[in-house]
Amino acid sequence: MSSLTTTEARQAASAQRKKRITAFMFVVPLLVFILLTFVAPIASMLWRSVHHPTVAELIPHTLEALKDWDGKAVPDQHTLQIFAVELNGLAKERLSGKLAEEFNRAYTGMSSVVKSTARKVAKLKGDDLRDKGAQTLLDANPKWQRTDLWYAIQRAGEKYTYDYYLTALDLELKPDTGIQVREETQIYLQLYSKTLTMALVITLLCAALGYPLSYYLAGLSENRANLLLVLVLLPFWTSLLVRTTAWIALLQTNGVINSFLMGVGLTNEPFEMLYTSFATVVAMTHILLPFMILPLYSVMRGIDPSYMRAALSLGDKPIPAFAKIYLPMTLPGLSAGALLVFIISVGYYITPALVGGTDGQMISNIIAFHMQRSNNWELAAALGSLLLALILLLYWLYDRFVGASNIKLG
């Protein structure tokens, strides 16, 4: 009989469970490592882009009072009074600088205003603070009388915010008109589209250079192909910095290429190649080419020459036969390579930072800027999250139209 008794079924199930637990134990160390060093930092970073309690912790009472504010005029004396007291407290604890920084981020030009006001408010003591606090505040700087400033403070005080995403998308929130395109400088959307365009150009270049080479390699004998593959892999074994620096030496105004061109008389003036997006594209194509060649080569190796022979024997000319038979069969390798190159180049940092100048900057360079220079980790996190979302979206689209199951990495 084919059916099992209950005891047999139970034994089989428990044996299965044991096997699964054993298998799980093998991956536990790696899992813990990845959780601690990869998943957790990224999650906390992404969390930062929406969770920002600093202002709420600095001036909790003012924000409490602002809850009843109608938003149409300057908040009432009582609210201003509470703020003056809190500012006084912060100034004494030397925390007013932090508040100044936060306010400045929410409302341009507030850094010095907060700092000077804090100095004035800090001089008030006891009853004076309670009575003249509000007036001192308003006297210190006319900006305190602006309604939109208080609106910005109210928003900055919220623990959970999507403001950084608005900034990252070149949008802003206005009390009267709602979400709109930011009136001041718009840089991020442009940078995203530039990043995508450059990644696309790099991917196309890699495909155009890698496809014929892989085809040639796949047609060689195993020994010779392996020898030549070492040459393809050689750049992998060289430091990234060395390779990028080599490109600087090649591309700079008095570099190898310009000297050569001027030497043979093709041009009288050197071309400006370094610190342009041209330099970024060239250097990154060179660096990412192996990621295209390897999956392509491995797929092409697996294609029996008899497919093309069959197409020819059936009467098709070589070029159409190639387009109809060989090319579709290499698509898994081509898409794997393209996806790898595209995704890596979208997030690439070092090379554009070194050879790209301002023209060849990509979104990752701006993210780094906000992490290291402007100290706006929240905005950096928002930009990073958007980049991640963008890549996931592209992957989804790719899966939709090409099919992820078609990817073959080797």
Next chain:
Amino acid sequence: MADQAGDKPFLQFTNVKKTYDHKSLVVKDFNLDVAKGEFITLLGPSGSGKTTCLMMLAGFEDVTSGEILINGRPVTSIAPYQRNIGMVFQQYALFPHMTLRENLAYPLKVRKMAKDEINAKVDEYLALVELQDFGNRHPGQLSGGQRQRVALARALIFAPDIVLMDEPLGALDKKLREQMQFEIKRLHDQLGFTVIYVTHDQTEALTMSDRIAVFNNGIVQQCAAPHVLYERPANLFVAGFIGESNTLRGTIASVETDTVTVRLEDGAQVSCLKANCTEIGAPTTISIRPEKLTFTDRLGTTGNQIKARFVARHYVGEYIRYQFETADKTELVVKNLNDSSAPQFSAQEEVALAWLAIDSQALDRPQAQAAT
């Protein structure tokens, strides 16, 4: 083997040679005339040059020297896609990203046939290989035998002049292989195309072919109809490669019109058909098929005789296989039909074995073997 006297043969290989490394010849002076509608098999061990000949005919390999002619016209200058030659590959080479219908329609589309005409043709050929209900499947969803049939239909659908088959049944199991042999024969009889078939399986070659060219070391050893190859092998290689063969060593004692007399190593003299060893005193190998060798009581005293000791008896099914050993340790095999008369022997029993002169041939004896 041309259709009519005076006509050029349909397909002709003349003095074809091929080298890959510019040092050694893979194919040495290949000559073959094929008539229209003939089923020719190139048979030989792997590396003997038979597939290379096929590839040269299809146009996937260059001919080093010599000429291949179709209808008297040299093909060397014609591109592979213009040769109108159908080909069935060992691994089928069905296009995996196309359905069966698309696979079959491919050669017709290339020939710019009208849509309904293509559809009708595809239907016809799907029916021909009994895969009507599978038209919209992809090759990956088919069994090996089904793929084989599609590959066959695809090679035939554009009515090529010649169909080449490169070990087409090599990937199938035994039973399916036999089934497909009949299938291919049926289609060949029905459609009348010319076939050049490459295989290393001698049974396959014997059952299917009109003529077989036996290859070894880039040379055609013999090209003849199956029964001739089997019963009148031209040399020792052919005798050994096709079917099983008993070999006895001796020297030529005298030469008659059709036969030669051979002195065996124990001094006995036997009579054999004349083959490629005709010099008096020359070392020779006599080849006798196991089913032609029998026990003396069957033949009486008309044939040649040799004494041998009984070694083993194997029950194979349709026949019984007996193993004997002569005084000089030469192994002899007798195949006896599994009927009531199949005798029993006791161990080491001395038995007289007999055969007719017309069932044996005096063939060459290579130096290496002569030395042992």
